[in-house]
Amino acid sequence: MFGKANKEPKRQAVGEDLAQVLPDDGLPWYKKRHLLVLNYFAVSMALLSAANGFDGSMMNGLQALPQWHTFMNNPTGAWLGFINVAQTISSVLSYPVIAWFANRYGRKPGLFIGYFFLVLGVFLQAFSPNPAAFILGRFFLGQPSSWWGGNAPLLITELAFPTHRAFLTALCQCGWYVGSLVAAWATYGTRNYDGSWAWRIPSILQIAIPCVVLPAACLIPESPRFLVSVGRVSEARKSLTRLHAGGDESSALVEFEMVEMERAIQADSDHQASTSWMDLIRTPGNRRRAFITVTIGIYAQWNGVGVVSYYLALVLQTVGITSVTDQTLISGCLQIWNLIFAVGAAAMVDRLGRRFLWLASSIGMLASFILISGLSGSFATTHTASVGIAVVPFLFIYYAFYDIAFTPLTIAYPAEIWPYHLRSRGLALCGISTYIAVSFNIFVNPIALEAIGWKYYVVFAVILVFVVLTIYFFYPETKGHTLEEMAVVFDGEDAPVTGRQELKIVGDRVTDSQHAEKV
Structure with a gap:
C-alpha cells in the first residue's frame, strides 16, 4: 500500500511501521526545499548550545591570561570556583520554571527570554568595572543556557523529520563545541593584548553565534506536539x-x-488531567527513565571532563606546561578535535545504536583516564618533561571517547525516552542534575587540584567504573522507535501506543479517500 522498496536504513532509524509511510520518491533530502528549511531550523537550534560551550571554554582561556587574573584580584581555590559556578547556579534555579513554561506557553517563546538575558549578561560581563559586576554578568549568563537548553532540544526532537530526528537532536550538544571553539581561539588571539581588552573581547564575542541564529529562532514554527x-x-x-x-x-x-x-x-x-514532578517517579517505567536521566546528568560531569573543560590550564600546569601560548593553543586545538568527533558520533546514532555508543564511550574514557593518572603521577615524581608532554595526546584520546556518547546523547537520550506530557520536566531534570554536578565540580576541582594535584584524577577513574556498570545494566537501546513508540521500551508491549495501530488507521483512511475519489 505504501511502497515495497528496500527501506532497511530507514527501519533502523524509525522502525518498520513508520518506514512504510515514508516518501519513496528516490530524491535525497538535500534536494527537497522543505527539508532544507526544516534542517536549517534544527541546526540553528542546536547552535544555541554554543553559548554554554563558549562560556566554559572562555573561562578556561581567561584563567590562562594574566590580564584577567589582575582584574579579578588573582582568584584561587574556593573563590575561583565561585566565579565559575555563578553561571551554573543561575541555570539550576531556572530549570523548574522553564519546564512549566514550556508546557504552558510552548517551546518557542522561551527562546526569546534566553536572548534577553544573553544581552544583559554579556553587557555586564564585557564592560564590568569591577569583579562584582563580572560575577553578576556571569549569573545572568546562566539564564540563556537553561532557557535554550530546556526549549531548543524539545523543538528539534518534536519537529524534525523522522529519519533525521536522532542525528539532529544529537547535534544539540555538538553545538557546545562550536561555541568553545570560537572562545578558545578568541582568547588565543587576544592573549598578548595589553590591559583588560585581552578578556573583554572574548566576553563580547559570546553574543556572536546567538545573533547568527536569531533569524531561525524567529521563523521556526511551534512544536506540532504542543499544538496538538x-x-x-x-x-x-x-x-x-x-x-x-x-x-x-x-x-x-x-x-x-x-x-x-x-x-x-x-x-x-x-x-491524568495535569502533571507534576512526582509523575517522574510514579510508575516503574518512569522511575527507570528518571534514574537514567539523573545519572546521565551526573555522569556527564563526574567523569573527569569537568577538570579538563574548566581547569585545563591548571591540569597542564601539573604536568609542566606553563606557557600561556601553549595552554591556549592546546585548548583551541582540543575544541576542533572535539567538534569533529562529536558530529561524527551524532551521525552514527541510528547506525550503531545508543547503547553501543554509551558503552564504547565509558569504557574508552576509563582506559584513557587511568593512563592520564599514571603519567601525571609519574611526572610529579620524576619531573621528566617528556612524561608531562605525553599527557596531552591522552587528553585528546580521552575527549574523543567522551565525545562519542556524552556529547551527542546527554540531551538527545533524555529528550526521546520521556512521553510528551513529561518531556519538558524530564529534560529539566537532566539539566538540574547536570548543573548540580557541574556546580560541585567547578567549586571543588580547583581546591582539590591545588591540594593533591594529579592524585585527584584517581577519583574520576573510580567513578568511571560505576559509569560503565550503570550503563550496562540500566540503559536500553532505543533505536528504531518513534517518540510515541518509545513507551514500549519502558512501559512494556501493553503501552497505549505501539505504531501498528496507527498504521492500520492511516491505511484505512487512505483506502477510504481513494474510494471516495473513484466514486
Whole structure:
C-alpha cells in the first residue's frame, strides 16, 4: 500500500511501521526545499548550545591570561570556583520554571527570554568595572543556557523529520563545541593584548553565534506536539504538511504522525488531567527513565571532563606546561578535535545504536583516564618533561571517547525516552542534575587540584567504573522507535501506543479517500 522498496536504513532509524509511510520518491533530502528549511531550523537550534560551550571554554582561556587574573584580584581555590559556578547556579534555579513554561506557553517563546538575558549578561560581563559586576554578568549568563537548553532540544526532537530526528537532536550538544571553539581561539588571539581588552573581547564575542541564529529562532514554527496538546490540531497538521511533506495534503506520513500524536497525547490526558514532578517517579517505567536521566546528568560531569573543560590550564600546569601560548593553543586545538568527533558520533546514532555508543564511550574514557593518572603521577615524581608532554595526546584520546556518547546523547537520550506530557520536566531534570554536578565540580576541582594535584584524577577513574556498570545494566537501546513508540521500551508491549495501530488507521483512511475519489 505504501511502497515495497528496500527501506532497511530507514527501519533502523524509525522502525518498520513508520518506514512504510515514508516518501519513496528516490530524491535525497538535500534536494527537497522543505527539508532544507526544516534542517536549517534544527541546526540553528542546536547552535544555541554554543553559548554554554563558549562560556566554559572562555573561562578556561581567561584563567590562562594574566590580564584577567589582575582584574579579578588573582582568584584561587574556593573563590575561583565561585566565579565559575555563578553561571551554573543561575541555570539550576531556572530549570523548574522553564519546564512549566514550556508546557504552558510552548517551546518557542522561551527562546526569546534566553536572548534577553544573553544581552544583559554579556553587557555586564564585557564592560564590568569591577569583579562584582563580572560575577553578576556571569549569573545572568546562566539564564540563556537553561532557557535554550530546556526549549531548543524539545523543538528539534518534536519537529524534525523522522529519519533525521536522532542525528539532529544529537547535534544539540555538538553545538557546545562550536561555541568553545570560537572562545578558545578568541582568547588565543587576544592573549598578548595589553590591559583588560585581552578578556573583554572574548566576553563580547559570546553574543556572536546567538545573533547568527536569531533569524531561525524567529521563523521556526511551534512544536506540532504542543499544538496538538492545546487543541490546535489544524495548525499542527498544517506545519507537518509544509515541513514533512512539502505541502502534500494527502501525505500518508503526515496522517500517520498526526494519528500517533493525537492518540498518545490523548492517552496521557486520559490517565491524568495535569502533571507534576512526582509523575517522574510514579510508575516503574518512569522511575527507570528518571534514574537514567539523573545519572546521565551526573555522569556527564563526574567523569573527569569537568577538570579538563574548566581547569585545563591548571591540569597542564601539573604536568609542566606553563606557557600561556601553549595552554591556549592546546585548548583551541582540543575544541576542533572535539567538534569533529562529536558530529561524527551524532551521525552514527541510528547506525550503531545508543547503547553501543554509551558503552564504547565509558569504557574508552576509563582506559584513557587511568593512563592520564599514571603519567601525571609519574611526572610529579620524576619531573621528566617528556612524561608531562605525553599527557596531552591522552587528553585528546580521552575527549574523543567522551565525545562519542556524552556529547551527542546527554540531551538527545533524555529528550526521546520521556512521553510528551513529561518531556519538558524530564529534560529539566537532566539539566538540574547536570548543573548540580557541574556546580560541585567547578567549586571543588580547583581546591582539590591545588591540594593533591594529579592524585585527584584517581577519583574520576573510580567513578568511571560505576559509569560503565550503570550503563550496562540500566540503559536500553532505543533505536528504531518513534517518540510515541518509545513507551514500549519502558512501559512494556501493553503501552497505549505501539505504531501498528496507527498504521492500520492511516491505511484505512487512505483506502477510504481513494474510494471516495473513484466514486
